[in-house]
Amino acid sequence: xQQGEEDPQALSIQEGENxxxxxxxxxxxxxxxxxxxxSGRGLVHLILIRSNEREKHxxxxxxxxxxSKKSSSLLITASRAADTASYFCATDKFGNQFYxxxxxxxxxxx
Amino acid sequence: KAGVTQTPRxxxxxxxxxxxxxxxxxxxxxxxxxxxxxxGQGLQFLFEYFSETQRNKGNFPGRFSGRQFSNxxxxxxxxxxxxxxxxxYLCASSVLQGNQNTIYFGEGSWLTVV
Numbered sequence: 001x002q003q004g005e006e007d008p009q010a011l012s013i014q015e016g017e018n019x020x021x022x023x024x025x026x027x028x029x030x031x032x033x034x035x036x037x038x039s040g041r042g043l044v045h046l047i048l049i050r051s052n053e054r055e056k057h058x059x060x061x062x063x064x065x066x067x068s069k070k071s072s073s074l075l076i077t078a079s080r081a082a083d084t085a086s087y088f089c090a091t092d093k094f095g096n097q098f099y100x101x102x103x104x105x106x107x108x109x110x
Numbered sequence: 111k112a113g114v115t116q117t118p119r120x121x122x123x124x125x126x127x128x129x130x131x132x133x134x135x136x137x138x139x140x141x142x143x144x145x146x147x148x149x150g151q152g153l154q155f156l157f158e159y160f161s162e163t164q165r166n167k168g169n170f171p172g173r174f175s176g177r178q179f180s181n182x183x184x185x186x187x188x189x190x191x192x193x194x195x196x197x198x199y200l201c202a203s204s205v206l207q208g209n210q211n212t213i214y215f216g217e218g219s220w221l222t223v224v
Contacts, residue, residue, distance in 0.1 A: 030211075031210060031211070033212065033213075035215075040198070040218075040220070041217055041218070042114075042200055042215035042216050042217045042218050043200065043202075043215040044215070045212055045213070045214060045215075048210060048212055050210070088153065090213075092211060097143075097155060097158060097166040098143070098155065098213060099155065100145075100152060100153035100155075101152070102152045103152060103153075
């Protein structure tokens with residue numbers, strides 16, 4: 001079974017609004033990463049947060065990690081239509097086997 | 111630096127046939143992993159190769175196999191295709207830096223079994 005679960009499964013917002021999606025996982029992890037996938041394409045790496053980090057920023061992205069709750073959140077600020085995609089969290093325990101969540105489908109309405 | 115390259119991008123096969131998919135990793139990446147993505151099951155880990163050795167394997171039947179060559183290029187093979195094998199097959203390569211291992215994906219191979 002998959003390690004991670006994203007919540008919500010689908011999210012629809014207006015351009016300019018912030019989008020928040022959450023990821024929960026089951027076991028201890030080494031790192032947690034977020035990926036974006038445009039329809040029918042490969043996954044693009046967005047950001048990595050280590051298990052000893054609590055928050056990380058990259059441009060309009062903010063990721064938090066709470067290892068006590070085994071959860072992470074991805075915040076996209078000032079969303080754009082181009083942010084429309086599916087977002088996945090991925091965890092690894094030993095650095096070479098990754099488990100992906102089920103994904104959040106984000107739609108940004110212009 | 112070129113990204114992960116997968117071929118073919120699209121293919122249609124008939125039930126019972128076999129298929130081979132190819133993946134060229136990013137130069138310098140020795141780890142190659144394969145994933146199957148379907149609408150109902152999401153991204154499922156198939157296997158991971160490192161230096162021509164299968165290091166990890168997901169929960170797939172023996173019809174799914176793979177290999178890695180000395181130049182790190184990898185192939186995966188699915189024999190006796192079933193309708194349920196229709197999926198996007200994604201290859202990813204990575205290199206471990208410290209304890210951080212970021213995987214980079216190819217565009218995938220769309221397999222349709224009819």
